[in-house]
Amino acid sequence: MFEFTVEATDPYSAARAGTIHTPHGAIPTPCFAPVGTQATVKTMTPRDLREVGATLVLANTYHLALRPGAETIARLGGLHVFMGWDGPLMTDSGGFQVFSLSSLRALDEDGVTFRSHLDGSLQRFTPESVIQIQEQLGADIIMPLDVCTPADSDYTENRRALELTHRWAERSHVTHYRPDQALYGIVQGGVFADLRAESARFIAGLDFPGFAIGGLSVGEPRPVMYAMLEATIPHLPDAKPRHLLGVGTPPEFVQAVARGIDTFDCVLPTREARHGAALTHQGRLNLRNAQFAEDPRPIAEDCECYTCSHFSRAYLRHLVKAGEILGISLITLHNLYYLLDLMCKIRQSIVEGRFAASIEQVGHAA
RNA sequence: GCGGCCUUAGCUCAAUGGGCAGAGCACCAGGUUGUGGCCCUGGGGGUUAUGGGUUCAAGUCCCAUAGGUCGCC
Numbered sequence: 001m002f003e004f005t006v007e008a009t010d011p012y013s014a015a016r017a018g019t020i021h022t023p024h025g026a027i028p029t030p031c032f033a034p035v036g037t038q039a040t041v042k043t044m045t046p047r048d049l050r051e052v053g054a055t056l057v058l059a060n061t062y063h064l065a066l067r068p069g070a071e072t073i074a075r076l077g078g079l080h081v082f083m084g085w086d087g088p089l090m091t092d093s094g095g096f097q098v099f100s101l102s103s104l105r106a107l108d109e110d111g112v113t114f115r116s117h118l119d120g121s122l123q124r125f126t127p128e129s130v131i132q133i134q135e136q137l138g139a140d141i142i143m144p145l146d147v148c149t150p151a152d153s154d155y156t157e158n159r160r161a162l163e164l165t166h167r168w169a170e171r172s173h174v175t176h177y178r179p180d181q182a183l184y185g186i187v188q189g190g191v192f193a194d195l196r197a198e199s200a201r202f203i204a205g206l207d208f209p210g211f212a213i214g215g216l217s218v219g220e221p222r223p224v225m226y227a228m229l230e231a232t233i234p235h236l237p238d239a240k241p242r243h244l245l246g247v248g249t250p251p252e253f254v255q256a257v258a259r260g261i262d263t264f265d266c267v268l269p270t271r272e273a274r275h276g277a278a279l280t281h282q283g284r285l286n287l288r289n290a291q292f293a294e295d296p297r298p299i300a301e302d303c304e305c306y307t308c309s310h311f312s313r314a315y316l317r318h319l320v321k322a323g324e325i326l327g328i329s330l331i332t333l334h335n336l337y338y339l340l341d342l343m344c345k346i347r348q349s350i351v352e353g354r355f356a357a358s359i360e361q362v363g364h365a366a
Numbered sequence: 367g368c369g370g371c372c373u374u375a376g377c378u379c380a381a382u383g384g385g386c387a388g389a390g391c392a393c394c395a396g397g398u399u400g401u402g403g404c405c406c407u408g409g410g411g412g413u414u415a416u417g418g419g420u421u422c423a424a425g426u427c428c429c430a431u432a433g434g435u436c437g438c439c
Contacts, residue, residue, distance in 0.1 A: 245400040267401040
């Protein structure tokens with residue numbers, strides 16, 4: 001079943017190292033989950049994912065419900081079997097996509113109506129239907145439908161969204177029945193500390209096995225995001241895992257872990273790879289740049305990933321400029337290896353009681 | 367050999383009846399945080415094939431040359 005154990009805590013911050021046990025294996029935390037929206041981390045085979053050290057993968061309810069459909073995936077044995085990944089899986093509720101991808105959407109007390117970004121057809125999600133879809137998909141960790149406000153929303157708008165999110169969380173909680181799945185509660189509240197605290201207290205009161213923090217890293221300044229974590233996390237129980245949705249970058253990982261976050265998911269490393277950018281300790285390397293045209297060095301001299309041990313920046317730049325799939329694939333592999341390796345080091349530093357020093361090392365990198 | 371049409375940015379092409387030579391793509395450089403490989407924002411680029419002529423002013427009108435293309439002996 002689902003269980004979270006804490007193995008070490010940092011004496012100088014809220015950071016902790018632990019393990020989330022799921023029916024499909026253990027997730028050492030802190031952990032970064034690569035995003036596989038359409039039941040695939042773009043260009044990566046499950047074998048690749050294992051090789052770069054991924055333990056948890058996030059897929060998306062919205063996309064999979066529209067195509068190929070949850071019933072289809074259920075008939076084919078569930079998401080794990082369907083995509084060939086037998087490790088832990090998390091599905092996002094689709095709340096975010098309804099608000100970010102769909103051009104037309106109408107919100108009411110019972111749910112949300114929107115147009116499919118695929119064929120324009122009218123679709124309907126309710127808290128209950130989203131839980132039902134995710135039970136058909138069968139991920140180990142699932143998310144309730146929530147209301148995401150635009151970045152420029154004011155206090156009143158955020159309060160209304162938050163209260164609706166809370167009512168939907170209650171409905172999701174009573175609807176969910178599969179005992180082998182952990183349904184997390186999602187905290188919202190925009191950039192308002194009192195709303196964040198109120199949301200955290202309310203959601204924590206519903207006895208979810210884990211919690212997610214949403215609506216951050218949507219354009220607000222980083223100090224604001226950190227302040228929102230500080231307003232939220234003290235109200236969540238220490239004994240349960242906390243996931244930060246949609247984040248992010250190495251310094252954000254360190255800062256969020258220091259405030260008590262256990263898991264992350266983010267499209268950035270894989271998306272940046274598709275745009276020709278490689279992540280390194282020295283910052284982002286835009287491999288499209290002409291300066292790499294005849295650079296024989298790997299992306300990073302000290303990186304032990306398959307890409308860095310076999311290919312030059314010049315070759316990768318050529319692949320990117322030529323629009324070759326392999327370029328995307330090799331850079332994605334490196335970016336994931338880099339972030340997952342970084343997360344291992346963060347975990348190790350917590351276990352060994354020297355996490356404070358790693359804040360110095362990574363906290364200011366790109 | 368004769369006649370028509372064409373030649374403008376790296377590429378494909380615009381530019382009222384002479385009035386500051388532009389676009390798309392490419393190139394160069396930024397951006398991208400619960401994923402459309404998309405997209406967005408800037409930037410550098412020209413002796414308008416070559417040589418003459420007319421005009422206050424020529425990518426535009428006239429002559430010659432070169433290259434391309436189509437048609438006809």
